[in-house]
Amino acid sequence: MKKFRLKIIGNGKINLILIHGWAFDSNVWIYIIQNLYKYFKIYLIDLPGYGINLNITVNNIEDIIRILKYNCPNNSIWIGWSLGGLIVNKIANKFPKKILGIINIASSPCFIKKISWPGNSKKIFYNIYKNMKNNYFKTIKNFLEIQMLYKKNNFLKKKLLNHSQPKNKSIKIGLKIILEEDFRKFNYYTSIPILYILGEYDSIIPNKTYFILKENKNINCVNIQKAAHTLILFNYEEICSHILIFIKNIK
Structure with missing residues (x-):
């Protein structure tokens, strides 16, 4: 197997591990890194089949x-955006004694709509996958235009689209993770500090999720007004402020 690579930025005493979302790569953290590298040692991850690890093959979330x-x-402290939140919950669930805390940005313990739980239908995610399989870059471009809430930012679009297309197998594994993983019970019982940072206008993670999560005494939960799924690109100063407060309280 080819060697897994990662980037390390900063020299802080506390380690932050950043996990990107479905079909993107570590470029999505550009502004978060700029605001946090002075305080922490950041491990910037491209998941297998993405970015600098494009040619690393895995079969499932367990391999990841x-x-x-x-x-x-x-x-x-593990931080995941979108699908990345499911991955950091998974690693915390399997190795709780090795994790200081987890932060979920525009993510949910369960992405799929269930009885008494807000989410999206499986069909929506199947359609996204089908579109990416047919035309990856067009699908990502359209997604960014919607989730940026019509803000024009050609630099960001170019930055986020300026990479090799992820392996289809890795995108398919991402779909399987979204459809099958459910960490609601884990979030309820774990003693690991948890923070969710959600966006009011996020179409992937319905805003009702915030009102359910904030009732869980184990969870810190923040709802950023007028923010969509790409809030790490536009609301990064507010996000970083919440991250710093959360980490200060668990040190």
Whole structure:
């Protein structure tokens, strides 16, 4: 197997491990890194089949977790955007004693709509996958235009589209993770500090999720007004402020 690669930025005493979302790569963290690298040691991850790890092949989320555990330090705070939130919940669930805390941005313990739980239908995610399979870059471009809430930012679009297309197998694994993983019970019982940072106008994670999560005493939950799924690109100062407060309280 080819060697898994990651980027390390900053020299802080606390480790942050950043996990991107479905069909994107670590470029989505551009502004978060600029605001946090002075305080932390950041491990910037491209998941297998993406970015600098494009040619690394995995078969399921268990393979991803094994690779991350082997290559990332213990006693770290894991931050996941979108699908990345499911992955950080998975690693915290499997190795709770090695995790200082987890932060979920525009994510949910369960993406799929269920009885008494807000989410989206499986059909929506199947359609997104089908569109990416047919025309990946067009699908991502259209998604960005919707989730940026009609803000024109050609630099960001160019930055986020300026990479090799992820392996279809990895995108399909991402679909399977979204459809099958459910960490509601884990979130309810775990003693690991958890923070959710959600966007009011997020069409992927319905805003009703915030009102349910905030009732869980184990969870810190923030709802950023007028923010969509791409809030890490536009509301990064507010996000970083919440991250700093959360980490300060668990040190």
